[in-house]
Amino acid sequence: KVYESVLALSAEVQAARALTVGAVLLALVALFVTLTGAQCTTCVAPGPVKARVALTGGALFALCGLLALVPLCWFANIVVREFYDPAVPVSQKY
Secondary structure, eight states, rough: OSSSGGGGGOHHHHHHHHHHHHHHHHHHHHHHHHHHTTOOOOOOOOTTTHHHHHHHHHHHHHHHHHHHHHHHHHHHHHHHHHHTTTTSSSSOOO
């Protein structure tokens, strides 16, 4: 569907867009943090601090994955709920 404005979208779609954009931005931050803590860079002196920076980057990537997974599961739940809803006509079920 073509919408005149982003505000015309349903609340679920707006929230999913926001979470997806947040996940992409967090992935960018995680990439830079991970590159800073990588063994091939000299941004941080080798030692336990460098290992913590690399671990923080990995944790940010894990959080990014969760942020990307939330909208997916949310929409799957909506599709299943609408499919089994007897009030929804058969022609409108996906």
